Amino acid sequence: MKELLTSTFDTPLGPMVTMAERQGLVLLEFADRPALPAEKHELQTRYGYAILPGRTPHHDQIEQELAAYFACTLQQFTVPLVTPGSSFQIRVWNALRAVPYGTTSTYGELAVTIGAQPSASRAIGGANGQNRIAIVVPCHRVIGADGSLTGYGGGKHRKEKLLRLERAAKFDGPPAEQVSLF
Incomplete structure (x- = not known):
């Protein structure tokens, strides 16, 4: 068996669980995410x-990178990732990582990006929901075709705050008062 080391740390949006192996980060989730026990079991x-x-050095790196992200001074994560999943899931997760900071995409647009029909949006949504590396693999950047905030494993309230943080940093520069975002 491979060792997966786990620890928890606080963020402005609540405690997060990190799990990493020697090669990289495997899981980053909000501690209260309902799917977390099933993810651990899988x-x-x-x-x-x-x-x-x-802990591994990857735990330290993601904590530092997330602190910079929440301070609006980091837009691109560099922590190494290990993303066990099906080939379809991995294609979706890679497409998610290509959605630019401060922007959004729809499930249909992601389907086209990976070479699937726009009607594959449900399958895209399923793979999106099975992403185990919140924020770094930015599933929060996916919205409904009508522009609505759709489900987010960490909670829609967090999704809204993450999108607001990124838009403020991208279009207005770093917010003078972080508390206003959280």
């Missing part, structure tokens, strides 16, 4: 990870 049973308390 990592153990399907992907052969033994989840243990501890």
Whole structure:
């Protein structure tokens, strides 16, 4: 079994759980995400990870990068990622990472990006929902075709705040008063 070391840290949007192996970050989720127990179970049973308390340099890196992200001084994460999943999921997650900071995409647009029909938006939504690396693989940047905020595993209230943070930083520069965003 491969070791997956886990720790928790605080962010402006609440505590987050990090899990990393030697090669990179495997999971970054809000601690209160309802799907977190199922994600842990899948990592153990399907992907052969033994989840243990501890830290790697990837834990330190993601904490530093997220602090810079929330301070509006980082737009591109560089922490190495390990994303076990199906080939379809990995294509969707890679397409998510290509959605530019401060912008949004729809499920149909993502389908076209990966070479699928726009009608594959439900499948895209499913893969989007199975993303285990919140914020870094920016599933919060996907909205409904009508512009509405659709579901987000970390909660729609967080999705709205993440999008507001990115828009403010991109179009207005770093906010003078961070508290106004959170």
